[in-house]
Structures are given as structure tokens and as C-alpha cells.
Amino acid sequence: KAGVTQTPRYLIKTRGQQVTLSCSPISGHRSVSWYQQTPGQGLQFLFEYFSETQRNKGNFPGRFSGRQFSNSRSEMNVSTLELGDSALYLCASSLAGGQEAFFGQGTRLTVV
Amino acid sequence: GQQVMQIPQYQHVQEGEDFTTYCNSSTTLSNIQWYKQRPGGHPVFLIQLVKSGEVKKQKRLTFQFGEAKKNSSLHITATQTTDVGTYFCAGRVTGTASKLTFGTGTRLQVTL
Numbered sequence: 001k002a003g004v005t006q007t008p009r010y011l012i013k014t015r016g017q018q019v020t021l022s023c024s025p026i027s028g029h030r031s032v033s034w035y036q037q038t039p040g041q042g043l044q045f046l047f048e049y050f051s052e053t054q055r056n057k058g059n060f061p062g063r064f065s066g067r068q069f070s071n072s073r074s075e076m077n078v079s080t081l082e083l084g085d086s087a088l089y090l091c092a093s094s095l096a097g098g099q100e101a102f103f104g105q106g107t108r109l110t111v112v
Numbered sequence: 113g114q115q116v117m118q119i120p121q122y123q124h125v126q127e128g129e130d131f132t133t134y135c136n137s138s139t140t141l142s143n144i145q146w147y148k149q150r151p152g153g154h155p156v157f158l159i160q161l162v163k164s165g166e167v168k169k170q171k172r173l174t175f176q177f178g179e180a181k182k183n184s185s186l187h188i189t190a191t192q193t194t195d196v197g198t199y200f201c202a203g204r205v206t207g208t209a210s211k212l213t214f215g216t217g218t219r220l221q222v223t224l
Contacts (some may be wrong), residue, residue, distance in 0.1 A: 033212065043155070043200065043214035056211040090154060098144070098204065101212065103154040 004104035018079040025093030032074040051110040118215040135201035150197040186189035
């Protein structure tokens with residue numbers, strides 16, 4: 001079966017702009033989590049959605065938001081981009097949360 | 113908040129040598145997972161441990177969950193160049209449903 005698909009793979013944005021990242025989970029998976037990965041901070045949890053509801057949230061500012069659709073696909077939005085938002089954004093899906101997480105290839109965001 | 117630390121941050125070994133990474137949580141975990149991320153890749157699930165004192169083996173890899181469920185280790189016997197990558201532990205705190213907190217990671221370099 002197809003894996004977790006993230007689009008786009010690469011993005012370059014200017015400071016102050018906003019960006020939307022997309023994640024399509026494995027078919028049948030209802031839980032989608034988002035992580036920010038940077039060399040200095042490792043993998044930081046952003047939020048987790050299950051059946052269109054945000055179930056957990058990490059310690060990120062309100063500029064970071066997300067949502068999940070009825071088909072379990074998820075989007076993540078970052079507004080008013082800052083240079084420090086440059087990172088690899090990873091999406092992971094699992095059946096119901098709490099089990100093995102399957103990661104997508106990630107979206108590498110560069111803010112200039 | 114919950115912190116999950118791993119040591120060492122980096123280890124360089126000669127092929128054939130053993131390798132161990134240690135994972136320590138500031139809080140008791142309901143379970144712990146281990147992931148491997150190859151350079152330029154995304155994290156890939158290796159294993160999940162649930163019971164206190166649990167030990168699991170996968171070929172040359174041995175995983176252990178501490179008695180207090182606050183620490184874990186991954187030991188690789190006779191490393192190979194294919195073991196190169198960053199190894200992350202990831203824990204779930206009881207009561208936080210599916211929020212997965214990743215450790216800081218240990219980067220393993222193996223040379224001939």
C-alpha cells in the first residue's frame with residue numbers, strides 16, 4: 001500500500017509570508033501527527049489530529065496551526081514566517097495513535 | 113514538560129565494533145519506541161517496548177526497557193556500514209494519549 005505522502009517536498013518562502021503543507025496518511029490511518037526537525041532541536045512535536053479533531057498540541061506559537069479533513073488528510077499552516085521556521089516538517093500517520101508511526105519524506109521549508 | 117535525553121549525541125565506530133545508545137525520560141513512560149533515520153531520510157520505526165524490564169532482539173539489535181519505565185537502551189552488536197544513521201527513542205507518557213516525545217537522537221557513524 002502507498003506510504004505517507006507529503007507535498008511539496010521543498011519550499012522557499014520569504015519572511016512574513018505564510019505557507020501550507022499537506023500530508024496524506026496511509027489508507028485507513030486516522031491519526032496524523034506533525035513534527036518539526038532542525039539540526040539543533042531534533043524532532044519537536046507540533047500537533048496530532050484524530051478524526052478531524054486536534055488531540056494533542058506541542059509548545060509552538062499560534063502561528064502554527066493545522067487541520068484534518070474527513071478523509072484523514074491533514075494540512076499544516078504557518079503564518080508570518082520567521083527565519084527560524086526553516087526546518088524539515090515531518091508528518092506521521094498511525095492507525096489510531098499510540099502505535100507504530102509511519103513517516104512521510106517531509107517538506108523542507110527554507111525561509112529567506 | 114517531559115524531556116527525553118539520549119546519550120551519546122554522536123558516536124563513531126569501526127565496522128565490527130559494538131554500539132549502545134541510552135535514552136532517559138524525566139517522566140514514567142507507558143511505552144517506548146525506537147526509530148532509525150538514515151542521512152537525508154525520514155524516521156523509520158524499529159520496535160516498541162511496553163512492559164517494565166522488557167528485552168527484545170532484532171538480529172544484531174537488542175532493545176531494553178528499564179524496570180522503572182523511565183529509560184531504555186539500544187545495543188548493536190558488530191556494527192556494519194548499513195547501521196549508519198541517527199537513532200531516536202520516542203516515548204509516550206501515560207495519560208497523554210498518543211503524543212510521542214522524541215529523544216535528542218544519537219548519530220552513529222561506521223567506518224571500515
